[in-house]
Amino acid sequence: MILGRFSMITPRVLKGFRDQLPHQMIEKNKIIAALTQIFEKFGFVPIDTPSLEYTEILLGKGSGETDKQIYRFEDHGKRDVALRFDLTVPLARYVSQHYSELIFPFKPYHIGTVWRGENTQKGRYREFNQCDFDILGTEAIGSDLEILLMVNEGLSALSAGDFVIHVNNRKILNALLKMMDSSDKSTDVLRIIDKVYKIGTEQVITELKNDVGLNGEQLKILINFLNMNESNPVFEITGEGIFKKLNSIKEMLPADQQGDVEQTEQIFKTIEQIGVLHHFAYNPAITRGLDYYTGLVFESFIKDRIEFGSVCSGGRYDNLTSLYSKNPVSGVGGAFGLDRLVALMEDKALFTDRSSTAEVFIFQLEEKFLAQYYNISRQLQHSGINCEVSLENKKMGLQFKTADRKKIPYVIIAGEVEVNMGRYNLKNIISGVEWKELTISEIVQKIKEKA
Amino acid sequence: MILGRFSMITPRVLKGFRDQLPHQMIEKNKIIAALTQIFEKFGFVPIDTPSLEYTEILLGKGSGETDKQIYRFEDHGKRDVALRFDLTVPLARYVSQHYSELIFPFKPYHIGTVWRGENTQKGRYREFNQCDFDILGTEAIGSDLEILLMVNEGLSALSAGDFVIHVNNRKILNALLKMMDSSDKSTDVLRIIDKVYKIGTEQVITELKNDVGLNGEQLKILINFLNMNESNPVFEITGEGIFKKLNSIKEMLPADQQGDVEQTEQIFKTIEQIGVLHHFAYNPAITRGLDYYTGLVFESFIKDRIEFGSVCSGGRYDNLTSLYSKNPVSGVGGAFGLDRLVALMEDKALFTDRSSTAEVFIFQLEEKFLAQYYNISRQLQHSGINCEVSLENKKMGLQFKTADRKKIPYVIIAGEVEVNMGRYNLKNIISGVEWKELTISEIVQKIKEKA
Numbered sequence: 001m002i003l004g005r006f007s008m009i010t011p012r013v014l015k016g017f018r019d020q021l022p023h024q025m026i027e028k029n030k031i032i033a034a035l036t037q038i039f040e041k042f043g044f045v046p047i048d049t050p051s052l053e054y055t056e057i058l059l060g061k062g063s064g065e066t067d068k069q070i071y072r073f074e075d076h077g078k079r080d081v082a083l084r085f086d087l088t089v090p091l092a093r094y095v096s097q098h099y100s101e102l103i104f105p106f107k108p109y110h111i112g113t114v115w116r117g118e119n120t121q122k123g124r125y126r127e128f129n130q131c132d133f134d135i136l137g138t139e140a141i142g143s144d145l146e147i148l149l150m151v152n153e154g155l156s157a158l159s160a161g162d163f164v165i166h167v168n169n170r171k172i173l174n175a176l177l178k179m180m181d182s183s184d185k186s187t188d189v190l191r192i193i194d195k196v197y198k199i200g201t202e203q204v205i206t207e208l209k210n211d212v213g214l215n216g217e218q219l220k221i222l223i224n225f226l227n228m229n230e231s232n233p234v235f236e237i238t239g240e241g242i243f244k245k246l247n248s249i250k251e252m253l254p255a256d257q258q259g260d261v262e263q264t265e266q267i268f269k270t271i272e273q274i275g276v277l278h279h280f281a282y283n284p285a286i287t288r289g290l291d292y293y294t295g296l297v298f299e300s301f302i303k304d305r306i307e308f309g310s311v312c313s314g315g316r317y318d319n320l321t322s323l324y325s326k327n328p329v330s331g332v333g334g335a336f337g338l339d340r341l342v343a344l345m346e347d348k349a350l351f352t353d354r355s356s357t358a359e360v361f362i363f364q365l366e367e368k369f370l371a372q373y374y375n376i377s378r379q380l381q382h383s384g385i386n387c388e389v390s391l392e393n394k395k396m397g398l399q400f401k402t403a404d405r406k407k408i409p410y411v412i413i414a415g416e417v418e419v420n421m422g423r424y425n426l427k428n429i430i431s432g433v434e435w436k437e438l439t440i441s442e443i444v445q446k447i448k449e450k451a
Numbered sequence: 452m453i454l455g456r457f458s459m460i461t462p463r464v465l466k467g468f469r470d471q472l473p474h475q476m477i478e479k480n481k482i483i484a485a486l487t488q489i490f491e492k493f494g495f496v497p498i499d500t501p502s503l504e505y506t507e508i509l510l511g512k513g514s515g516e517t518d519k520q521i522y523r524f525e526d527h528g529k530r531d532v533a534l535r536f537d538l539t540v541p542l543a544r545y546v547s548q549h550y551s552e553l554i555f556p557f558k559p560y561h562i563g564t565v566w567r568g569e570n571t572q573k574g575r576y577r578e579f580n581q582c583d584f585d586i587l588g589t590e591a592i593g594s595d596l597e598i599l600l601m602v603n604e605g606l607s608a609l610s611a612g613d614f615v616i617h618v619n620n621r622k623i624l625n626a627l628l629k630m631m632d633s634s635d636k637s638t639d640v641l642r643i644i645d646k647v648y649k650i651g652t653e654q655v656i657t658e659l660k661n662d663v664g665l666n667g668e669q670l671k672i673l674i675n676f677l678n679m680n681e682s683n684p685v686f687e688i689t690g691e692g693i694f695k696k697l698n699s700i701k702e703m704l705p706a707d708q709q710g711d712v713e714q715t716e717q718i719f720k721t722i723e724q725i726g727v728l729h730h731f732a733y734n735p736a737i738t739r740g741l742d743y744y745t746g747l748v749f750e751s752f753i754k755d756r757i758e759f760g761s762v763c764s765g766g767r768y769d770n771l772t773s774l775y776s777k778n779p780v781s782g783v784g785g786a787f788g789l790d791r792l793v794a795l796m797e798d799k800a801l802f803t804d805r806s807s808t809a810e811v812f813i814f815q816l817e818e819k820f821l822a823q824y825y826n827i828s829r830q831l832q833h834s835g836i837n838c839e840v841s842l843e844n845k846k847m848g849l850q851f852k853t854a855d856r857k858k859i860p861y862v863i864i865a866g867e868v869e870v871n872m873g874r875y876n877l878k879n880i881i882s883g884v885e886w887k888e889l890t891i892s893e894i895v896q897k898i899k900e901k902a
Contacts, residue, residue, distance in 0.1 A: 008775060008776070009508060009511070009545040009775055010775070011508070011545075012505070012548065013500075013501050013528065013548075014501065014504065014505060017501035017503060018548065019498070019501070019545055019548070020497075020498035020499035021498065022497060022498055022559070025497040026496065026497060028826050029487075039808075039839050040809075041832040041838065042828075042837075043807050043808055043809030043812075043838065043839030045473035045476070045806065045807060045808055046471075046473065046808075047470070047471055047472065047476055047478040048470065048471035049471075049568075050464050050465065050469065050578055051469075051502070051564060052468060052522070052566070053464065053465065054465060057460060057462070062462070066886060073498050073522075073525075074524075076568045077466070081465060087514070090652075094462075094470055096656035097462035097464075098472065103806055103856050103857055106638075107839075108473065115503070117526065127501055127502060127503065130901065135842065138842050140813065140818075140842050140844065141821075141841065142818070142821055142841075145821060145825075146825075146842065149573075168768070204584045269822075270822045270825075273823075274822050275825060275826075323459065323460055324459060324460055324461070324462040325459070325462065326459075338660060355496050355554055357491035357494055357496055357807055358494030361494075367591075367593070370592075370593055370596060371460060371720075371721045371724030371725050372599060372724075374596075374597075374721075375724075375725060377493075378725070381492040381493075383735075386491050386492050386493075387492065387493075387494065388493065388494030388558075389593065389597065390593075391556050391591050391593045393591065393593075402554065406494075408494075444588050
């Protein structure tokens with residue numbers, strides 16, 4: 001078969017999809033490893049679900065309309081199937097299906113790929129990773145608390161910069177609306193408040209007045225509750241202010257409506273006792289829009305990159321499994337925005353831009369010493385040092401160039417004399433410092449000291 | 452919205468697809484982590500490609516016929532797209548597309564999901580993971596050697612049992628056929644030899660005689676070369692026998708055809724010098740069927756589970772990129788059979804069947820001590836011990852039961868007295884041994900000693 005140039009296929013990926021080059025994938029894997037470690041520290045367990053499911057499972061019955069967001073098609077067996085577009089719907093199906101095999105409270109984490117055929121504007125991809133964690137089957141306050149502590153530990157582990165976790169409880173607003181005899185307006189009020197960062201305080205007030213029909217007194221209570229004033233454009237309340245604020249809300253409410261405020265107080269008190277309150281804020285304007293959340297809601301921000309939006313969000317929901325099972329399961333959970341975190345950390349130049357996982361590059365001066373080079377390599381590897389042997393027997397200058405391009409900091413140079421001695425030359429090619437005739441353990445020591 | 456029982460959707464997955472329960476995913480992740488660590492020890496770098504590609508990229512131009520194996524459909528933009536069915540074709544596209552951005556020899560590893568709509572007989576799934584590793588852009592003997600060393604290190608790290616890596620070089624058989632003036636019969640001979648484990652020695656000889664038309668003298672040479680005799684049903688040659696065998700083949704060949712045998716000898720010699728020859732065998736019957744391999748080929752087996760087939764296979768190929776690029780790139784690589792390894796290790800009962808990642812379960816005796824429990828937990832976590840706090844304030848008996856069902860070996864019990872002392876009770880619920888009033892560091896010590 002002879003392929004002329006006209007029969008070649010232009011190598012390219014679909015719009016909204018992308019390859020990961022090594023330096024990108026190395027960093028992404030580091031983030032995944034850090035989060036996985038945190039999940040497991042807290043005893044969360046990994047799960048997975050298929051990428052492809054019955055469309056009925058993902059979209060519900062009678063979803064006849066073509067949803068532009070969903071990759072949906074007919075498979076070889078004429079089944080109506082679709083690629084999962086989030087990890088929450090598959091989790092609901094999973095918990096319903098395996099109900100009797102799971103141990104509740106069930107604490108799964110799920111890192112997986114999802115697909116959405118949406119428009120591909122800046123930073124939006126049609127294939128991306130989600131990283132969900134949930135506590136299912138309990139309404140105990142410990143579960144809300146633990147989810148928040150996990151977010152704190154996760155964002156601390158990532159070292160993406162100082163962060164703040166904005167916490168709210170939807171039920172507090174609902175209690176206020178009930179007090180104002182406006183429970184029926186809850187959905188509209190939530191929807192409008194959720195837009196505040198886009199449309200501004202003025203416009204929120206206008207819409208609450210004109211569209212929802214709140215009166216002057218009601219508006220005053222809401223504006224006060226939401227802490228909407230020009231000097232605090234993100235509406236966050238921190239430190240001891242949190243307890244003052246919650247107390248003032250409690251005092252507004254009748255005694256039988258104070259429970260949710262007290263629960264929120266208790267969560268913040270416990271966070272304070274654990275010593276991590278400086279990473280948290282109370283933000284009554286966080287509602288998570290029209291999502292299915294019913295109680296606790298939260299969003300988190302890297303302080304010097306607020307414009308990237310929330311990097312970890314979530315909340316409490318009721319009856320996750322209602323579509324598939326008569327066993328009601330409520331829960332609380334969150335998701336780290338993996339791709340957003342990668343973009344943010346790249347923007348902050350926090351990545352090393354390495355194109356190798358190795359710290360040491362062993363030159364190949366003579367092919368006949370390959371066994372010796374790999375033996376040196378093995379000894380370093382067993383000491384926990386990642387190590388490459390130069391695969392080709394090229395000129396020294398070219399081998400230096402390879403190590404340099406791969407950004408491998410150390411090289412080991414060993415010819416006949418050194419191999420026979422069992423002592424080798426080490427060079428730090430960044431600092432230019434060289435050491436002659438070192439034993440393996442001396443080499444290990446130099447590298448571990450980052451000499 | 453009231454959902455009657457008739458409007459519920461039965462929770463189920465598509466045929467050939469599956470959920471991963473926690474105890475399965477924990478083990479799968481362990482295997483992936485072990486392999487990743489080995490890849491990185493050798494300086495291999497992670498890459499990724501999209502799940503969905505242009506069908507033309509995956510199947511070549513003019514692939515009009517419907518291939519039952521491929522999940523193929525039209526996307527929202529009327530593009531002909533398909534889910535990747537292996538990681539090799541995407542790698543060829545990737546290397547062609549990013550040629551100028553990559554550093555050669557390029558050493559990628561790629562762990563990813565692939566989809567094939569094939570029949571779902573025992574242990575065959577339509578969605579599964581592959582785990583590929585390659586060295587691209589060099590024909591140096593060091594690269595063949597390194598791939599084999601990686602397989603050895605990988606299988607050692609997995610602790611799935613004693614193993615053997617069967618190595619061959621297709622070029623040796625080709626040199627023999629050339630000597631017999633039968634180079635044109637190479638494809639047929641390879642195809643028939645490849646079937647030997649299925650059809651047996653007798654049938655192979657019959658087919659080589661009748662279908663290929665080899666004469667008596669030619670058959671004798673081949674049978675002798677292939678080491679086909681009843682006493683050695685897997686045709687493997689180990690230890691010093693390897694060098695004797697290769698030498699006897701070399702003596703059969705004219706001087707100008709001995710190069711490939713010598714190269715194979717050199718690889719085995721180096722493996723011997725490195726001290727791992729006991730994990731290798733020379734097997735002239737390994738051909739890897741009609742694959743695109745051109746030189747080195749290998750398969751690997753766990754000795755007490757030969758029937759599971761090869762758990763890591765691969766070889767050397769030429770011009771991987773010919774379909775997409777004028778830059779020819781040859782390489783050598785392999786793939787670990789992740790799902791096969793999981794099934795094999797499950798069969799050998801090598802899995803712990805844990806449903807938690809935690810080693811310690813801290814009882815919740817009073818909700819007001821949640822902060823203290825999480826503080827104990829944090830201290831253990833910082834000492835590298837995964838630790839769960841009981842989320843619910845239930846009776847002791849129920850909390851014991853939860854720890855037991857999750858197979859968490861240690862529990863910490865602390866009520867008011869213990870919390871005030873800062874000393875806690877530890878119990879190993881497997882052995883039943885209990886310790887009273889331990890400090891955190893004493894607890895850490897007991898757990899690390901597996902007391």
